[in-house]
Amino acid sequence: MSLDELIGRAQKLVEDGETPACQLAVARDGQVLAFETFGDATNANRFCVFSATKPLVASVIWMLIDDGLLSPEQLVTDHIPEFGSHGKDVITIEQVMLHTSGFPNALVRPVDGADAPRRRAAFATWNLEWEPGSRFEYHATSAHWVLVDLIERATGLDFRDAIESRLCAPLGLPRLLGIPAADQRDIVSGVRVGPPLEHPDELMAAANEADQRAAGVPGGGGIMTAETMVRFYQAVLRNPNGLWGADTLHDATTRVRCTFDDPLMRVPANRSLGLVLAGDDGLHQFRYAMFGKQCSPGSFGHSGAYLQVAWADPETGTSFAFLKNGYQVDMVGDAGNVMPLCDLAAALP
Numbered sequence: 001m002s003l004d005e006l007i008g009r010a011q012k013l014v015e016d017g018e019t020p021a022c023q024l025a026v027a028r029d030g031q032v033l034a035f036e037t038f039g040d041a042t043n044a045n046r047f048c049v050f051s052a053t054k055p056l057v058a059s060v061i062w063m064l065i066d067d068g069l070l071s072p073e074q075l076v077t078d079h080i081p082e083f084g085s086h087g088k089d090v091i092t093i094e095q096v097m098l099h100t101s102g103f104p105n106a107l108v109r110p111v112d113g114a115d116a117p118r119r120r121a122a123f124a125t126w127n128l129e130w131e132p133g134s135r136f137e138y139h140a141t142s143a144h145w146v147l148v149d150l151i152e153r154a155t156g157l158d159f160r161d162a163i164e165s166r167l168c169a170p171l172g173l174p175r176l177l178g179i180p181a182a183d184q185r186d187i188v189s190g191v192r193v194g195p196p197l198e199h200p201d202e203l204m205a206a207a208n209e210a211d212q213r214a215a216g217v218p219g220g221g222g223i224m225t226a227e228t229m230v231r232f233y234q235a236v237l238r239n240p241n242g243l244w245g246a247d248t249l250h251d252a253t254t255r256v257r258c259t260f261d262d263p264l265m266r267v268p269a270n271r272s273l274g275l276v277l278a279g280d281d282g283l284h285q286f287r288y289a290m291f292g293k294q295c296s297p298g299s300f301g302h303s304g305a306y307l308q309v310a311w312a313d314p315e316t317g318t319s320f321a322f323l324k325n326g327y328q329v330d331m332v333g334d335a336g337n338v339m340p341l342c343d344l345a346a347a348l349p
Contacts, residue, residue, distance in 0.1 A: 003034050006344040014039035018337050019326025020191050025226035027234045029317045035227045045188045046223050047323040048207035050304030053222030058274020066245035069154040079153045082120040086127045096146050097273045098258040099139045102132040106142040113145045114215035136260035136269045144219035160216045171235050178216030179223050193326040226321040233312035233319035253300050275300040292346025307338040320345040
């Protein structure tokens with residue numbers, strides 16, 4: 001396998017009309033080996049990465065654990081008293097990070113979530129759908145509104161600014177969450193591919209609407225290039241300047257804390273504190289990270305809606321990201337377009 005094959009396969013997706021634009025990056029051992037963009041975009045353009053945002057938010061929680069300001073075993077209400085209504089007072093920070101906390105479908109409008117008083121008022125209305133800690137169900141956006149409230153309580157900063165100052169600035173990365181309207185001109189808009197939906201697509205709004213980009217949806221509104229994403233994962237692999245405590249980082253990248261079955265993917269979820277871990281059971285390609293076939297059991301990452309890809313393999317030192325703005329209704333079918341890229345990236349010599 002070669003970088004040329006990988007790059008050519010991505011270019012062909014645009015040529016075949018599968019997506020108007022796409023972007024990929026590969027890094028290894030601290031160096032970016034490839035960064036290419038095809039179609040209606042350039043390397044200067046940023047994409048919405050959807051749920052691939054989640055590990056970046058979690059990585060700031062890791063720092064606060066290191067600082068002694070948070071602990072996975074603590075109750076959320078130890079820090080957010082407004083959260084404790086309707087039986088939610090038993091939920092721990094660990095359960096929120098593992099998607100086992102029991103409120104997967106709780107909602108807050110992005111513009112309300114970005115405002116602390118309105119966000120906390122929404123928390124008070126949320127009900128449990130099942131007993132916390134009893135099962136895994138993906139909390140697409142709800143859990144990460146809780147995580148950023150914890151970040152605000154611990155740092156005293158707006159969560160978007162806290163992520164920029166604690167994570168982005170030390171790593172030399174641009175602002176990733178909460179992009180002001182005046183700084184959105186280079187963001188690639190999402191485009192529906194295939195038949196239109198009967199109902200409005202909230203994911204499209206998160207990618208395309210200026211107020212939602214500015215709100216910075218922490219579970220799915222990160223804005224960045226593929227190069228930025230692979231640099232983040234290189235940092236997780238290499239921990240420059242001890243940004244994270246060694247024990248906390250080791251836990252987050254190696255310890256499977258949740259083995260409940262994922263009802264969507266129908267395999268054990270293999271969740272750590274913020275990441276999906278490949279594992280050694282041979283089921284890694286069915287987990288929510290788009291691991292390549294030859295990714296090692298120690299690989300970790302997290303994908304996003306419409307097949308945004310981000311993972312790292314500590315065995316090879318490789319990190320890989322693939323982003324696109326062609327949003328196909330049939331995401332399962334679309335995986336057949338993207339998985340070959342992941343396989344090629346995992347097999348790079």
